Amino acid sequence: MANPIDGFQINPDSLRFVGEGLQRPECILAEPDGSLWAADARGGVVHIRPDGSQQLVVQNQSDSFSGDIDEARRFTEGTLPNGLAFDGDGAILISNFGTDRLERMQRDGRSTVVIDQIDGQPIGKVNFVLTDSRGRIWLTVSTMIRNWMQAISPNIADGYVAMLDESGARIVADGFRFTNEIRFDAAKEWLYVVETTGRCITRLRIDDHGQATRGETFGPSDTGGFIDGITFDTHGNLWGTHVMSDRIFAITPDGDFRVLLEDFDPEPARQMYEAFAEDRLTPDHMLACGGTIAPWFASLTFCGPDLRDVAIGSLRGTCIPIFRSPVAGLPMTHWR
Template sequence: MSRSPNPLDGFTVDPAAIRYVGEGLQRPECILAERDGSLWSADARGGVVHIRPDGTQRLITQTASRRFTDAADEEARFVSGTLPNGLAFAGNGDILISNFGTDRLELMTRGGETRVLVDTIDGQPIGKVNFVLRDSRDRVWMTISTRTQNWMRAMSPTIRDGYIALYDGGRLWIVADGFAFTNEIRLDAREEWLYVAETCACRVTRLRVQPDGSLTDRETFGPSDHGAFIDGIAFDAHGNLWGTHVMVDRIFAITPDGDLRILLDDDRGSEAGKALMAAFARDEVTSELMLACGGTIAPWFASITFGGPDLGTAYVGSLRASRIPYFRSPVAGLPMAHW
């Protein structure tokens, strides 16, 4: 359904207007915002960084919950293997962590005490856990990018082994399968559709949400091929779906009518970006080609988070920056379940 006018009409991000928050961060891939102005950022040091409204920050590292285990080796796993990726607030304010290092869904208190919610599905290891999202019914959706043991091999145009799982009532089950490196997911304002960033299909897919959590009517939303890897996505209040093109470092939006708009381009047609996507088309992506890419604002744009008291500030998560860029949006973000 067409909506006019769109607040994004004529809008692009002015690089000169970008400001930064945080310092010394490591892999701030996913960011959560709260009403009081706090930001919570995933951090490769094994936990999250809490950035307070006054700009001060604290690293909170994961420790094994003694209420659920007293094994020393479990404590060591949280220290050595953890790589928090996607984050969401649980209903009580704790932090749900999709852990890209330990391949499991975890729950961490704001003091760092962590327990495993689930690490297997149908008796098998979950796979490469990527993102987590809580809905208004307190159900937890999660994405598994690939079942391939070496996830880099799944950076391929031919592999479709990612899936979406639903955790509800202590049970985890697969609700949709066969995705090309499943990444971030978002629900629309009415929670009628679930939108999926398929990184290695270079597109956004959506599925209709049924009352029992099953997903139907799978279809492409917007262009069938962005010509770039899509990582994070987030809705604004108008119904535009914002997102990031990782490694070639662009911020885009897909309007409710399905039109793609590039809001910020920090790659500017670089030779490295062209070489990466050409190699991907040949199924010859290497880590060296990937690492050659990245802009100057925050290398490897990974996510968009709306925050601030009016949800009118857009924060950009990334994989290789040590701080978080932000800018004012002409439209507020869609409030998340915790807001």
């Protein structure tokens, strides 16, 4: 059976854009009605409706909110919403990279802390969150180093994957190099884990009890860039992004790596990766990189009524580019 992405390339001229004035739309959720929900550095998410109108929903309340403004500010102090997932009741789970905790936000902004510790210890730099069909919550922690820039190093591997169910939270697997997005395959047998500074994807065999029983590299051992987001299509291709050296790629079920779009200046990227390899990377190296479409590609979200539109999340963009895919995305747990 031919792969639908054989010969496919993303044409930058075919992109359309939605949203405006967004701040760090790192992760995007899609609903069947055409709505998009994008993480926003102002302390919540932006709801982009099917008609193009948008609303910033700020985490400014808790379930016991008294109306005190100082209380609202304390909840969101230092906030930096990163990964998002819909909970079973339609609320939005937020991996908050600023407050180092997993939070749950109702669609009117009322928010509570789900977890900020595991085994009595601070959870670390929470990056991404994923829910499964059993109601379990899967969480990635990039590093235990509070100043996360120090973890952008070839010598640090303190990231982990945790799982939260009715029995509580536990670490499923650790020793990852800056853990980022995770996804299950269609059969829910393998959990695919991005190792950003490892520049690779590791997959874990997950048993019926949520235990990782085996791990292995999927695709190239070095993809040539810092991977950020991943997502599956219905053929089994795993799509992904390189952040800073902005690239969209796909890894076929056979492990074949294919570049679908590049949007960056090679020389600053070369200098950045050289500095990384020598463990002397600075923010200046990173800020010199990025493209023009949506600087610092971060994630991909299949959306639209046929799940063949693909929205690109980014760290430095102010809107969301969308392109058409030759194959539909694998429906997420919340898709009805």
